[in-house]
Amino acid sequence: MAVTANKLELMQIARAVAMEKSIDMDIVIEAMEDALSRAAKSRYGQETNIRVEIDPKTGEQRLWRLMEVVDEVENDSTEINLKAAQRSNPEAEVGDFLSDPLPPVDFGRVAALAAKQTITQRMRDAERDNQYEDYKDRVGEIISGVIKRLEYGHVIVDLGKGEAVIRRDQQIPREPLRQGDRVRAYIADVRREARGPQIFLSRNHPQFMAKLFEQEVPEVYDGVIEIKAVARDAGSRAKIGVYSNDSSIDPVGACVGMRGSRVQAVVGELAGEKIDIVPWSEDIATFCVNALAPAEVAKVVLDEELERIEVVVPDEQLSLAIGRRGQNVRLASQLTGFEIDIMTEEEExxxxxxxxxxxxxxxxxxxxxxxxxxxxxxxxxxxxxxxxxxxxxxxxxxxxxxxxxxxxxxxxxxxxxxxxxxxxxxxxxxxMGVEDAMLEFEQLDLKMIVALAEEGVKSVEDLAGCVADDLTGWTERVDGEKKHYEGMLEKFRIKPDAAEELIAEARGRMGWDDEEEGEEAEQTA
CATH class of the missing domain: 1.10.150.20 (5' to 3' exonuclease, C-terminal subdomain)
Incomplete structure (x- = not known):
C-alpha cells in the first residue's frame, strides 16, 4: 500500500516535536497511539478494548479489537466465550486474547480535539519527567538563569529547559532583582509535584557562598583547601572556616587572593556581604577564638558534653565580641556548632x-x-x-x-x-501513678521521670505524644517581643537531638512508627 503524503507529514511533525522537547520518539508515538485508541473507542464503544499501532517510518496505522476468551461472557464488548473463539482459532484457550482488525478511524471534530488534548497532555507529562530527571541530581550546584518575572515577592527564573523559583525568604535582603537580569543561585531542592517538577533556588543558603569560593579559588576546587564550616547573615555578614591540606599554603590568604581579588568577587555576587575568613582548627576552643575575631579573647572554658563554650574577654572587647545586635557571636556560634556565652573578666x-x-x-x-x-x-x-x-x-x-x-x-x-x-x-x-515502663529508658533518671510526671507525662504513650520542644523549651514572638516557654526537661539541659531520640524510642515502643509506615504505604498505593 502506498504511503500517503499526509501520513509522512504526520511523522515528520512527530519527530520535530520530539527533537524540540527533547523527548524520546517512542513516547511521542505512544501518545499518538493512545489518542487514536481513545478516538476509536468513541466510535466503537468506550468499553471496547482497542489496540493501535503506528509504524514510526511510514506513519501507517493499524487497529485491532481485543476480546478475552472466557468460560462465561459477562461483557460482550470485551469478552468472547471459548466455543465461539475456537471457531475462528481452534487453539484458543481461556485467558487468551483474540484480535479483530478494524478499519481506520475517520476523525470527527470532537474526536480530533480529544486526540489533540491527549497528545498535548502526554507531551507535557514527558517534558516534566525529563525536567525532573535533569535537575534532581543537581541539588547543591550553582545554576544561572534569566529573571522571567516577579510574583508576590518571589522570583521566577528561566533556566532554558524549565523554570525555577527563588522564594522571598531565600533571597538576599534588599537586593534589587529586576526582570531580564541574569542571576546565579544555589539549587536547594527539586521536588516532583502534581503541577510538574518544582526547582527551588536560594541565594542566602550558606552553601551558596561556599560554592562561589569553589568557583573563584582554584585551591578550593582542587581540594587543596577545604571549606569546613559556613555561617551567614545574608546580605550583612558571613564567616567561613577554611583549612589547608598542604602546610605550605595559607588557606586564608589563598581565599582572599591578590589585593583581595578573590574574596571581592564573591562579595560582589553577594550584594556587598562582608565575609570573615577564619582558619579552621580541630581544637574547638582555638576555632572558637578564631571565629570571634576581630575581638581578643582572654580565656575559654569548654563543655563538650553540653556543646557549650564560655568565652571571657577584656571589658573593652565585650561589644566587639558580641557585635552589632549580637551578630558576631551568633555567627561564631553557627560556625563552631557550640553555644557561646561571652562575659567580661569581672563577670566571670x-x-x-x-x-x-x-x-x-x-x-x-x-x-x-x-x-x-x-x-x-x-x-x-x-x-x-x-x-x-x-x-x-x-x-x-x-x-x-x-x-x-x-x-x-x-x-x-x-x-x-x-x-x-x-x-x-x-x-x-x-x-504519682507513673508506670514502671518509664524506668526502661536509659536517657531518663528518676529526677527526670518525676519532672515529667509533674507535667502530666506518666506513661510511654504520654511521652510518645510529645514533641522535642515540649522537653527542651522553645521561644516565639508574642506581641513583637520574644517569649521563652520552659521545657519539661530544660533544667536538665537535654539537647534537641537527645529529646528527639527519646520521643522516637517511645513511639517505637508504642508501635506508632509501623502504623505511620502502613498509612504511607496505603496512600502511595
Whole structure:
C-alpha cells in the first residue's frame, strides 16, 4: 500500500516535536497511539478494548479489537466465550486474547480535539519527567538563569529547559532583582509535584557562598583547601572556616587572593556581604577564638558534653565580641556548632565565686562536713554529689589533707545520700501513678521521670505524644517581643537531638512508627 503524503507529514511533525522537547520518539508515538485508541473507542464503544499501532517510518496505522476468551461472557464488548473463539482459532484457550482488525478511524471534530488534548497532555507529562530527571541530581550546584518575572515577592527564573523559583525568604535582603537580569543561585531542592517538577533556588543558603569560593579559588576546587564550616547573615555578614591540606599554603590568604581579588568577587555576587575568613582548627576552643575575631579573647572554658563554650574577654572587647545586635557571636556560634556565652573578666570572676559558694554549701549539707573540707572538694573540681560518690576513691584520697579513711567516709556518705534520694524519688513516682515502663529508658533518671510526671507525662504513650520542644523549651514572638516557654526537661539541659531520640524510642515502643509506615504505604498505593 502506498504511503500517503499526509501520513509522512504526520511523522515528520512527530519527530520535530520530539527533537524540540527533547523527548524520546517512542513516547511521542505512544501518545499518538493512545489518542487514536481513545478516538476509536468513541466510535466503537468506550468499553471496547482497542489496540493501535503506528509504524514510526511510514506513519501507517493499524487497529485491532481485543476480546478475552472466557468460560462465561459477562461483557460482550470485551469478552468472547471459548466455543465461539475456537471457531475462528481452534487453539484458543481461556485467558487468551483474540484480535479483530478494524478499519481506520475517520476523525470527527470532537474526536480530533480529544486526540489533540491527549497528545498535548502526554507531551507535557514527558517534558516534566525529563525536567525532573535533569535537575534532581543537581541539588547543591550553582545554576544561572534569566529573571522571567516577579510574583508576590518571589522570583521566577528561566533556566532554558524549565523554570525555577527563588522564594522571598531565600533571597538576599534588599537586593534589587529586576526582570531580564541574569542571576546565579544555589539549587536547594527539586521536588516532583502534581503541577510538574518544582526547582527551588536560594541565594542566602550558606552553601551558596561556599560554592562561589569553589568557583573563584582554584585551591578550593582542587581540594587543596577545604571549606569546613559556613555561617551567614545574608546580605550583612558571613564567616567561613577554611583549612589547608598542604602546610605550605595559607588557606586564608589563598581565599582572599591578590589585593583581595578573590574574596571581592564573591562579595560582589553577594550584594556587598562582608565575609570573615577564619582558619579552621580541630581544637574547638582555638576555632572558637578564631571565629570571634576581630575581638581578643582572654580565656575559654569548654563543655563538650553540653556543646557549650564560655568565652571571657577584656571589658573593652565585650561589644566587639558580641557585635552589632549580637551578630558576631551568633555567627561564631553557627560556625563552631557550640553555644557561646561571652562575659567580661569581672563577670566571670563573680560567676566563679557564686558557683564556688553554691557547691561548697551543697557538700556541707549533703555530706555533713565543715566548710574547709567542702572548699577542698570544690577546689579540686568536684561539682556534684554523684562525682564524689562514684569517682575512683584514690582521686579523693590524694587531695591534700585527706587520707584513705576520710575518702572512704566521704564516698560512703555521698552514696548513702544518693540512695536515700533515689528511694524518695521512686516513692514519689509510684504515688504519682507513673508506670514502671518509664524506668526502661536509659536517657531518663528518676529526677527526670518525676519532672515529667509533674507535667502530666506518666506513661510511654504520654511521652510518645510529645514533641522535642515540649522537653527542651522553645521561644516565639508574642506581641513583637520574644517569649521563652520552659521545657519539661530544660533544667536538665537535654539537647534537641537527645529529646528527639527519646520521643522516637517511645513511639517505637508504642508501635506508632509501623502504623505511620502502613498509612504511607496505603496512600502511595
Amino acid at each position: 570572676s563573680e560567676k566563679r565565686q557564686k558557683e564556688y559558694a553554691e557547691r561548697s554549701k551543697l557538700f556541707m549539707e549533703v555530706l555533713d562536713v565543715d566548710d574547709m573540707i567542702a572548699n577542698l572538694l570544690v577546689a579540686e573540681g568536684f561539682a556534684r554529689v554523684e562525682e564524689v560518690a562514684y569517682v575512683d576513691i584514690n582521686e579523693i584520697a590524694l587531695i591534700e589533707g585527706f587520707d584513705d579513711e576520710t575518702a572512704e567516709e566521704l564516698q560512703a556518705r555521698a552514696q548513702e545520700y544518693l540512695e536515700k534520694e533515689r528511694q524518695e524519688l521512686d516513692a514519689k513516682r509510684t504515688e
